[in-house]
Amino acid sequence: MNKNDIIIIGAGPAGISAALQLRKFGLNPLIIEMGSVGGLLRNANKIENYPGFPGGISGLDLSELFKEQLDKAGLVVNNQEVQTLDYKDDTFFVKTTGGEYTCKYVFIATGTVPKKLTNLNLLENFGKIYYDVSSFESTTGKKFYVIGSGDIAFDYALTLSRKNDVTILNRGMKIKANILLEKEVLESKISYFENSDILKVTDVSDGLSLDLSSSGTEKSVKTDYLVIAVGRIPAKGFYSNLLVSMELELFKAGRLYLIGDVTNSSFRQAAIAAGDGVKAVMRFNEKIVLVQE
Ligand SMILES: Cc1cc2nc3c(=O)[nH]c(=O)nc-3n(C[C@H](O)[C@H](O)[C@H](O)COP(=O)(O)OP(=O)(O)OC[C@H]3O[C@@H](n4cnc5c(N)ncnc54)[C@H](O)[C@@H]3O)c2cc1C
Structure with a gap:
């Protein structure tokens, strides 16, 4: 099998574990990643449910370990974005920002993208509205509003609150984040408001002006940044x-594999994604490689 017979799109936990498992079978996939090794996990404040780290580990540190492991296994990550994936005449065509590849097997490990808020005309090019916190590693002393009530919103708020002033707005009445995150947020200096929504966002010279409805009362507040974490889609x-x-047809034929968050609906966790990668490659090995021998 040639190197380019197998392409993995995405180098988060799912894509990385698939690549490492393919190496175990003596195969050398082409990995294409538009961002950085580790994927979404790079945003995680502290991971306490990934085996092997009794004291927990930050998403960034775990991602660096993933990278080291890929390097040691001799696996190279091509830093390109896949723009189109097509299939014709028994071949996949992968068009990227760096060129076009063909292959016989594809592992899709592209994770999720944030859901956009559709009730507002949010002009993201304000440069003040974000869907993750990776740009704020060294930001200090700023004011952030985070919209959301799940694990990601609460995790983002905790990360930002180390050096900034953070308020969480929950559009509903129920916290969806896990109990540990809930406790940590509610015991921290982060302000938290339920039954609160943003009615209007206006760009002003020194930040954003937010018109809010909070438990039936309308008010206007100023913030430097708005971070939106209201769910994710494949x-x-x-x-x-x-x-x-x-x-579906290509999946059944063992030519296309979907692994990790991209296919796991609400079961979006790093250990599940990593397990998916290993399992898919074992299925691939049984179905494809053994048939060819
Ligand atoms: C704030 C936060 C905290 C979290 N905390 C935890 C935790 O404590 N424990 C836990 O288990 N999980 C946690 N998670 C979830 C965990 O990060 C995900 O479940 C995991 O990263 C999913 O892995 P994945 O490989 O399926 O996808 P991802 O990690 O999303 O990786 C997908 C990769 O594909 C790349 N990609 C996408 N499209 C393209 C394209 N067109 N071309 C090229 N590359 C592409 C992306 O750049 C990305 O690197 C957290 C997530 C967040 C955001």
Whole structure:
């Protein structure tokens, strides 16, 4: 099998574990990643449910270990974005920002993208509205509003609150974050408001002006940044129309594998994603490699 017979799209926990498992079978996949090794996990404040780290580990530190492991295994990550994935004449065509590749097997490990808020005309090019916190590692003394009530919103708020003033707005009445995150946030200096929504966002010279409704009362507040974490959807926007219609058929034929958050609906956790990668490659090995021998 040639190197380019197998392409993995995405180098988060799912793509990395698939790549390492393929190495165990003596195969050398081409990995394509548009961001950095570790994927979404790089945003995680502290991971306490990934085996092997009794004191927990930050998402960034775990990602660096992933990178080291890939390097040691001789696996190279191509830093390109996949723009289109198509399929024709028994071959996948992968068009990226760096060129075009063909291959026989594809592992999709592209994770998720944030859901956008549709009730507001949010002009993201303000440069003040974000869907993750990776740009704020060294930001200090700023005011942030975070919208959301799940693990990600609460984790983002904790990360930002180390050096900044943070308020969480929960549009509902129920906290969806896990109990540890809930406790940590409610015991921290982070301000938290339920039944609160943003009605209007206005760009002002020194930040954003937010018109809010909070428990029935309307008010206007100033902030430097707004971070939106109201859910995520699978990242498959690069599929060609034909691929959308053939996904199931190619999956059943053992040619296309979906692993990790991209296919796990609400079961989005690093250990599940890593396990998916290993399992998919073992299935691939049984179905494809053994058949070819
Ligand atoms: C704030 C936060 C805290 C978290 N805390 C925890 C925790 O404590 N414990 C836990 O287990 N999990 C946690 N998670 C969840 C965990 O990060 C995910 O479950 C895990 O990263 C999913 O792995 P994945 O490989 O499926 O996808 P991802 O990690 O999302 O990786 C997908 C990769 O694909 C790349 N990609 C996407 N599209 C393309 C394209 N078109 N071309 C090229 N590359 C592409 C992306 O750049 C990305 O690197 C947390 C997540 C967040 C955001």
